[in-house]
Amino acid sequence: MTQPSDKALVPFVSVDNMMRLIHHVGIEQMLRDLAAYVEDDFKRWELFDKTPRVASHSDVGVIELMPTSDGEAYGFKYVNGHPKNTSEGLQTVTAFGLLADVYTGYPVLLTEMTMLTALRTAATSAMAAKYLAPKGATTMAMIGNGAQSEFQTLAMKAIIGLKSVRLYDKDSAATEKCARNLQGLGIEVVSCKTPEEAIEGAQILTTCTADKQYATILTDNMVGSGVHINAIGGDCPGKTELAAGILSRSDVFVEYPPQTRIEGEIQQMPEDFAVTELWEVIAGKKQGRTADRQITLFDSVGFAIEDFSALRYIRDRIKGTDYFIDLDMLADPDDPRDLFGMLQRAKG
Amino acid sequence: MTQPSDKALVPFVSVDNMMRLIHHVGIEQMLRDLAAYVEDDFKRWELFDKTPRVASHSDVGVIELMPTSDGEAYGFKYVNGHPKNTSEGLQTVTAFGLLADVYTGYPVLLTEMTMLTALRTAATSAMAAKYLAPKGATTMAMIGNGAQSEFQTLAMKAIIGLKSVRLYDKDSAATEKCARNLQGLGIEVVSCKTPEEAIEGAQILTTCTADKQYATILTDNMVGSGVHINAIGGDCPGKTELAAGILSRSDVFVEYPPQTRIEGEIQQMPEDFAVTELWEVIAGKKQGRTADRQITLFDSVGFAIEDFSALRYIRDRIKGTDYFIDLDMLADPDDPRDLFGMLQRAKG
Numbered sequence: 120m121t122q123p124s125d126k127a128l129v130p131f132v133s134v135d136n137m138m139r140l141i142h143h144v145g146i147e148q149m150l151r152d153l154a155a156y157v158e159d160d161f162k163r164w165e166l167f168d169k170t171p172r173v174a175s176h177s178d179v180g181v182i183e184l185m186p187t188s189d190g191e192a193y194g195f196k197y198v199n200g201h202p203k204n205t206s207e208g209l210q211t212v213t214a215f216g217l218l219a220d221v222y223t224g225y226p227v228l229l230t231e232m233t234m235l236t237a238l239r240t241a242a243t244s245a246m247a248a249k250y251l252a253p254k255g256a257t258t259m260a261m262i263g264n265g266a267q268s269e270f271q272t273l274a275m276k277a278i279i280g281l282k283s284v285r286l287y288d289k290d291s292a293a294t295e296k297c298a299r300n301l302q303g304l305g306i307e308v309v310s311c312k313t314p315e316e317a318i319e320g321a322q323i324l325t326t327c328t329a330d331k332q333y334a335t336i337l338t339d340n341m342v343g344s345g346v347h348i349n350a351i352g353g354d355c356p357g358k359t360e361l362a363a364g365i366l367s368r369s370d371v372f373v374e375y376p377p378q379t380r381i382e383g384e385i386q387q388m389p390e391d392f393a394v395t396e397l398w399e400v401i402a403g404k405k406q407g408r409t410a411d412r413q414i415t416l417f418d419s420v421g422f423a424i425e426d427f428s429a430l431r432y433i434r435d436r437i438k439g440t441d442y443f444i445d446l447d448m449l450a451d452p453d454d455p456r457d458l459f460g461m462l463q464r465a466k467g
Numbered sequence: 468m469t470q471p472s473d474k475a476l477v478p479f480v481s482v483d484n485m486m487r488l489i490h491h492v493g494i495e496q497m498l499r500d501l502a503a504y505v506e507d508d509f510k511r512w513e514l515f516d517k518t519p520r521v522a523s524h525s526d527v528g529v530i531e532l533m534p535t536s537d538g539e540a541y542g543f544k545y546v547n548g549h550p551k552n553t554s555e556g557l558q559t560v561t562a563f564g565l566l567a568d569v570y571t572g573y574p575v576l577l578t579e580m581t582m583l584t585a586l587r588t589a590a591t592s593a594m595a596a597k598y599l600a601p602k603g604a605t606t607m608a609m610i611g612n613g614a615q616s617e618f619q620t621l622a623m624k625a626i627i628g629l630k631s632v633r634l635y636d637k638d639s640a641a642t643e644k645c646a647r648n649l650q651g652l653g654i655e656v657v658s659c660k661t662p663e664e665a666i667e668g669a670q671i672l673t674t675c676t677a678d679k680q681y682a683t684i685l686t687d688n689m690v691g692s693g694v695h696i697n698a699i700g701g702d703c704p705g706k707t708e709l710a711a712g713i714l715s716r717s718d719v720f721v722e723y724p725p726q727t728r729i730e731g732e733i734q735q736m737p738e739d740f741a742v743t744e745l746w747e748v749i750a751g752k753k754q755g756r757t758a759d760r761q762i763t764l765f766d767s768v769g770f771a772i773e774d775f776s777a778l779r780y781i782r783d784r785i786k787g788t789d790y791f792i793d794l795d796m797l798a799d800p801d802d803p804r805d806l807f808g809m810l811q812r813a814k815g
Contacts, residue, residue, distance in 0.1 A: 126557065127482065131794065133794065133795040133796065134475065134795050134796065134797065134798045135795050135813070137798075138809075138810050138813035139813070141810060142813065142814050142815075146810075168523055170521065170523070173518065173521050173532065173534060175516055175518070175534060175536050175541055175569075177536075177538065177569045177570075179569075179570060180569075180570075180571075180572050181572075182536075182541050182567060182569070182572055184521065184532050184534060184543060186521060186523060186532060188523050188525075188530075190525065193523055193530050195532060195545075197543075197565065197567075197574070199567070199571075199572025199573070200572070201571060201572045204571060204572070204803065205803045205804065207571075208801075208803065209474065209571055209573065209799070209803060210797070210798065210799060210800075210803050210806075211803065213572065213573060213574075213797045213798065213799075215574070215796050215797070217545065219530060219545075219547070221523075221525045221527075221528075221530070222525075222527060222528075223528075223547075223549060223552060223555075223557055224528050224529075224530050224547025224548070224549045224552070224561065225547070225557065225561060226545070226561075226563070231795075231796050231797065231798060233797060233798035233806070234798050234806065234810065237806055237807075264804075265804040266803065266804050266805070266806040266807070268807075269807035270806075270807060293804055296802070296804065296805055296808065297807075299808075300805070300807045300808050300811060446479065446481065446794075447481040447482050447483050447579075448481065448482065448563050448579050449482065449558070449561045449563070449579065449581060450482045450485075450558065450561065450579060450581035450582050451557070451558060451561075452558075453556075454644070455552065455553045455556065455557060455558050455559065455614065456553065456612075456613045456614050456641055456644065457614070457644055457648070458558075458581070458582065458585055458614040458618075459585075459614070459616075459617035459618060459645075459648045460644065460647075460648050461486075462486050462489060462494075462582065463648060465483070465486035465487070465490065466486075466490050467490075
């Protein structure tokens with residue numbers, strides 16, 4: 120068999136290699152690196168081709184493709200969302216992603232993105248908190264102690280210097296799991312029996328629960344002034360976590376308004392409800408937190424540009440390492456018109 | 468390192484394995500099999516979720532995602548189109564595809580699709596010709612002798628019993644390449660110096676040229692009555708191959724009208740130009756060829772369902788073979804909420 124050309128090979132990062140890469144770089148360093156890549160891309164937000172995600176819905180879940188491009192690279196993520204999967208021993212969300220060269224159309228990276236999405240989501244939250252949380256915030260309430268909770272906690276530690284996390288989940292086994300995982304990682308962990316207990320003394324309130332319903336994880340009277348709310352779990356139509364009253368009292372920051380108005384907490388609010396785009400804060404065009412008593416709210420639903428940043432980072436970071444294998448994914452005959460000849464020569 | 472679970476592994480068919488599989492099955496048998504899968508899916512056309520392709524355009528090309536679903540499986544193809552690539556020694560079109568389980572959202576197949584698209588395009592053309600070409604058609608003019616030409620010829624041989632092909636390309640090197648590749652494959656090959664010579668005595672006229680322009684590969688006076696035109700190359704906005712006069716005299720059959728009116732030969736015609744959907748002919752709802760003197764025209768642009776059929780076929784066909792490898796692409800911890808614990812346990 121003739122060897123495929125270099126261009127026919129696409130570097131592939133498996134789950135195993137992604138985990139090796141994360142430990143090689145260090146989780147906290149990688150969260151900082153990812154936050155820096157996301158921040159860079161948010162600064163050049165206007166450059167990007169922003170397509171809404173392309174969703175295929177069924178009774179039990181959704182499969183989505185999230186493409187974007189900065190004109191030089193093109194990236195997309197495949198991601199499913201199946202809330203019932205957990206009860207069947209499967210992940211609610213799995214993902215993989217691809218980066219391609221816009222000039223040739225040839226893919227240049229294929230990678231698992233279940234782990235990577237967990238990291239980029241946490242890195243984005245912490246990057247937003249850097250601009251929006253009260254200065255010197257040291258304590259976070261983490262409500263919902265599922266797959267995202269440890270990553271959120273470590274990102275806040277790595278990026279804004281969080282010292283203490285207060286855990287709450289309606290399922291105490293989830294809290295125990297999260298507390299156990301965070302042990303020995305240099306952060307104080309307090310397990311709480313109620314959401315009210317969890318938010319005591321916290322300057323950052325992170326909500327990340329999984330139920331697909333209009334839930335009220337935080338009621339209006341639970342949220343005092345001067346806090347930053349990092350709302351992760353309200354991320355699709357019919358799934359919210361915050362009482363509408365909180366939204367009215369908060370300054371709300373979002374990734375991409377056309378998407379967030381459908382998928383985020385603000386789906387509860389009128390269409391003209393005022394929001395600030397996070398990229399404008401990061402680019403210095405709008406103000407983030409302006410007063411101590413202000414309630415800031417990052418209504419996060421996840422956006423394709425964050426995945427693009429993560430894909431860029433992995434492409435750059437694996438160079439010269441052995442944390443990938445080359446996949447023979449593209450047919451690349453010597454004479455481009457001679458695909459059939461390539462096939463015939465492979466015979467025997 | 469712990470072994471990933473079965474569900475975390477996605478079978479991957481490389482270019483090399485695809486070529487091995489094609490030779491194992493036999494090219495002509497595989498073309499017949501693919502045509503049967505496409506035909507089955509065209510018969511249940513109404514079941515499918517039909518999203519227009521999601522395109523990201525640049526100055527030099529386009530990158531597209533083509534998703535579809537029948538409610539049980541979900542498939543998409545990544546495909547680029549870069550006409551300038553050929554002059555740089557690269558493929559104009561490269562592709563890969565993925566099939567997933569709608570119920571879990573988990574991918575079940577990743578495969579190269581450059582080779583596979585060449586096969587499914589040819590299989591679809593021949594399947595259409597089975598319904599539309601004059602009965603007993605034995606001779607085809609093949610105008611445009613690029614990467615698709617040998618596949619088109621063999622599919623017509625395998626599926627409708629073509630005996631003779633008459634080749635023409637404005638680049639005689641392409642014709643020589645095609646003629647050489649078809650040697651010894653059981654079909655008479657006649658190389659021609661003009662398109663007029665190529666269409667002499669042909670009952671099927673296939674056009675498959677690459678220039679992105681409003682070209683006139685077939686002029687109105689070249690096309691007599693009683694032929695079937697298989698128009699492959701007019702497949703994006705601004706790229707056509709047939710004189711408008713031919714369209715007016717033909718009964719035009721298309722895959723998916725909203726897409727073909729933008730991308731196909733009929734982009735030259737008014738919006739209400741009458742067309743028949745090919746699936747309706749195959750499902751017995753509409754008539755195909757009804758008279759000897761009729762000119763039938765399959766205005767083919769390629770549709771996501773054809774890729775879906777090809778993905779289904781590969782999924783079914785590789786079972787029990789070694790024409791794939793398993794990719795560790797999905798993070799699948801024992802406890803779905805414990806993604807972080809999985810990462811921690813991978814340390815060291």
